[in-house]
Amino acid sequence: MNGKSEVSEFFSRLYAENIGRIAEGSTPFINSFRKEAIEKFNLLGVPTKKMESYRYTNLESFFRHDYQSYFIPDVSHFRKAEDFRCDVTDLDTHGIVLMNGFYPTINGKLRELQGGIIIGSLNEAARKYPELIEKHYGRYAGNDSDGLIHLNTAMVSDGVFIYVPRGAAPAKPVQIVNLVDSDQDTFNQHRNLIIVEENARCAVIICDHTLSPQRFLTNAVSEVYAGENSSFDLIRVQNEHNNACKITHTFIHQERNSNVTSSIITLHGGLVRNNTYHRLNGERADCSSYGLFLADKWQHVDNFVSVDHASPNCTSNQLFKGVLDDVSTGAFNGRIYVAPDAQGTIAYQKNNNILLTDEARMDTKPQLEIYADDVKCSHGATVGQLDNNALFYMQSRGIDKRQALLMLMFGFAHEVIQNLKVEALRERIDGLVMQRLRGELSQCASCMVKCV
Amino acid sequence: MLSIKNLEAGINGKMILKGISLEVKAGEIHAIMGPNGSGKSTLAAVLAGRDTVEIRGGSVTYMGNDLLQMAPEDRSKEGIFLGFQYPIEIPGVSMVNFMKTAVNEHRKHKGLPQLSASDFLKLMREKKEMVEIDSKLANRSVNEGFSGGEKKKNEIFQMAMLEPKLAILDETDSGLDIDALRIVANGVNRLRRPDNSSIVITHYQRLLDYIVPDVVHVLYDGRIVKTAGKELALELEEKGYDWIRKEVDNQN
Numbered sequence: 206m207n208g209k210s211e212v213s214e215f216f217s218r219l220y221a222e223n224i225g226r227i228a229e230g231s232t233p234f235i236n237s238f239r240k241e242a243i244e245k246f247n248l249l250g251v252p253t254k255k256m257e258s259y260r261y262t263n264l265e266s267f268f269r270h271d272y273q274s275y276f277i278p279d280v281s282h283f284r285k286a287e288d289f290r291c292d293v294t295d296l297d298t299h300g301i302v303l304m305n306g307f308y309p310t311i312n313g314k315l316r317e318l319q320g321g322i323i324i325g326s327l328n329e330a331a332r333k334y335p336e337l338i339e340k341h342y343g344r345y346a347g348n349d350s351d352g353l354i355h356l357n358t359a360m361v362s363d364g365v366f367i368y369v370p371r372g373a374a375p376a377k378p379v380q381i382v383n384l385v386d387s388d389q390d391t392f393n394q395h396r397n398l399i400i401v402e403e404n405a406r407c408a409v410i411i412c413d414h415t416l417s418p419q420r421f422l423t424n425a426v427s428e429v430y431a432g433e434n435s436s437f438d439l440i441r442v443q444n445e446h447n448n449a450c451k452i453t454h455t456f457i458h459q460e461r462n463s464n465v466t467s468s469i470i471t472l473h474g475g476l477v478r479n480n481t482y483h484r485l486n487g488e489r490a491d492c493s494s495y496g497l498f499l500a501d502k503w504q505h506v507d508n509f510v511s512v513d514h515a516s517p518n519c520t521s522n523q524l525f526k527g528v529l530d531d532v533s534t535g536a537f538n539g540r541i542y543v544a545p546d547a548q549g550t551i552a553y554q555k556n557n558n559i560l561l562t563d564e565a566r567m568d569t570k571p572q573l574e575i576y577a578d579d580v581k582c583s584h585g586a587t588v589g590q591l592d593n594n595a596l597f598y599m600q601s602r603g604i605d606k607r608q609a610l611l612m613l614m615f616g617f618a619h620e621v622i623q624n625l626k627v628e629a630l631r632e633r634i635d636g637l638v639m640q641r642l643r644g645e646l647s648q649c650a651s652c653m654v655k656c657v
Numbered sequence: 658m659l660s661i662k663n664l665e666a667g668i669n670g671k672m673i674l675k676g677i678s679l680e681v682k683a684g685e686i687h688a689i690m691g692p693n694g695s696g697k698s699t700l701a702a703v704l705a706g707r708d709t710v711e712i713r714g715g716s717v718t719y720m721g722n723d724l725l726q727m728a729p730e731d732r733s734k735e736g737i738f739l740g741f742q743y744p745i746e747i748p749g750v751s752m753v754n755f756m757k758t759a760v761n762e763h764r765k766h767k768g769l770p771q772l773s774a775s776d777f778l779k780l781m782r783e784k785k786e787m788v789e790i791d792s793k794l795a796n797r798s799v800n801e802g803f804s805g806g807e808k809k810k811n812e813i814f815q816m817a818m819l820e821p822k823l824a825i826l827d828e829t830d831s832g833l834d835i836d837a838l839r840i841v842a843n844g845v846n847r848l849r850r851p852d853n854s855s856i857v858i859t860h861y862q863r864l865l866d867y868i869v870p871d872v873v874h875v876l877y878d879g880r881i882v883k884t885a886g887k888e889l890a891l892e893l894e895e896k897g898y899d900w901i902r903k904e905v906d907n908q909n
Contacts, residue, residue: 592745592747594745595745595746595747597707597708597729597745598741598744598745598747598799599747599750599755599759600706600728600729600730600733601705601706601729601730601732601733601738601739601741602730602733602755602756602759602815602819603730603733603734603759603762603763603766603819604730604755604758604759604762605728605730605762606728606730608758608762609730612750612754612755612758613747613749613750615749615750616747616748616749616750616798617748617749618749619749620748620749
């Protein structure tokens with residue numbers, strides 16, 4: 206028996222044995238996706254290094270592990286989630302806490318804000334606003350070749366729902382805090398659906414935290430719809446411990462003239478794989494996809510980005526950077542697809558990485574598929590060391606070597622951070638990155654979460 | 658202030674400085690001239706502490722201390738400043754942050770308190786005016802996207818901020834148009850005090866019209882082959898370096 210089918214078979218069995226329990230809390234519409242999804246998963250299985258898009262990332266050690274919990278967490282855990290407060294004082298947000306992938310059952314599951322904006326539990330929204338869910342759910346999570354997306358669709362129970370109706374804009378960003386906390390090794394799957402209708406604006410911050418040292422595996426899917434003339438900013442900050450594996454799949458579907466930024470800041474984590482899919486579905490849509498990771502010890506961070514220029518005159522920009530210390534490894538895979546009639550496309554991609562040791566390793570792979578002729582496209586990737594000339598230049602002005610190294614690394618990272626659209630968070634991330642580079646624990650100072 | 662004795666140094670196994678001796682006293686301006694490849698920039702690199710240069714022999718004493726034993730940052734804090742021939746671009750590090758860190762390191766070394774943000778900005782403004790540097794440049798990353806002339810002015814600006822005792826200007830004039838040259842030279846002259854010294858490395862006599870040296874040395878093939886007053890620079894301008902070459906070759 207080969208390894209792939211053994212692990213995959215386990216999940217197929219888990220599904221078969223628990224489908225009653227999984228489906229119980231969800232609406233018929235969400236349940237209607239499960240059967241086809243598990244069949245696709247059964248065919249594809251958990252991705253292995255034999256798959257081109259997972260060539261540099263071995264998920265096996267996390268998937269070939271017996272988790273004690275795969276489903277709904279305890280009520281007591283929800284209390285902890287309720288108590289959670291983010292300590293970024295300048296960061297005034299509409300907060301939502303997800304505990305092990307579930308929206309806490311206490312305190313009401315949906316909130317309605319001014320302007321008809323709704324935030325809360327996806328599950329609850331499916332009951333209360335079926336027409337919204339039916340219009341968008343499952344429409345954008347489109348990569349058929351990744352079994353993990355289907356596994357999520359088959360088994361998911363809950364997640365965050367955000368709805369910003371036509372012309373509306375929440376006064377503050379929405380902050381989703383994903384907490385993973387258990388005294389048991391836990392496998393989590395959640396699903397977010399974010400709908401930003403035409404002429405609406407919204408910023409969403411997602412913070413990934415682990416609260417206890419157990420082994421965790423998270424497989425999360427987010428679907429985002431950005432309507433005509435809308436503006437949407439997504440900032441994901443990942444700060445999990447070395448024994449945690451985080452896999453995210455984010456699908457952002459953009460209509461005409463919409464403007465989207467996505468930024469993923471990975472401060473810490475054992476194994477991280479982020480898949481970000483941008484689909485520019487309407488003319489003159491613009492997207493920017495940013496990423497920054499800082500890895501050390503034996504951590505592994507892999508960013509997979511796909512920008513699909515499906516319509517003419519759209520613009521896209523990818524900027525991903527990594528700093529790798531010790532024996533850490535990283536990968537970047539950046540795809541740009543330009544459809545045959547997507548004339549006037551402008552697409553840029555840049556991936557820069559710094560290796561601080563001889564043992565650290567980075568694989569980077571651009572993938573350009575261009576089927577239109579009137580296209581401006583560029584890509585560039587570097588893997589290297591810090592610039593010794595710059596180091597000497599700084600030392601020659603009286604800055605000691607350690608400080609100069611820090612400033613150079615920070616400057617390198619800042620190129621990504623400066624693009625974050627929420628200013629209070631930008632300063633905060635600057636601070637966390639500085640701490641992380643100094644080798645200090647980069648946890649939010651007064652946070653109850655001891656992430657690392 | 659600075660005493661170089663029989664200095665021998667090389668890069669990648671190739672001998673470049675073949676026994677240099679030089680005395681610089683407080684308040685003096687020394688010009689070092691010489692053809693390409695004579696070792697001028699290597700000498701500057703040795704004095705600033707560049708570790709790609711291998712020291713093979715000789716000694717350098719600065720203010721009574723063994724300079725060659727000092728880290729580059731300590732040399733800076735003790736008052737040595739190197740104006741780079743090719744200033745380095747540092748993306749992501751702002752001029753303000755760069756200079757604030759450097760100035761405060763210098764202050765710490767002298768036992769002075771850190772400058773407050775407003776005092777620091779005031780100091781920056783003052784010095785910026787002195788070198789006629791565009792205000793906007795200070796908000797950008799260090800040297801990133803600066804023109805050649807702006808980079809050189811930025812070197813003098815940094816020098817003004819750090820107020821060195823011994824400034825070594827490595828071909829600060831190269832690539833400058835006449836206006837920028839005047840600004841750079843004015844900056845250097847205004848920073849001149851009776852107790853500080855400069856070593857001006859240059860190819861051409863042009864810069865020395867503005868910064869008048871006390872002593873002119875000619876460096877050729879890793880050695881100082883001629884030392885005289887400022888009139889030597891004029892002679893070189895007129896006759897080129899060939900006569901020096903011939904003179905040296907005849908001696909050998």
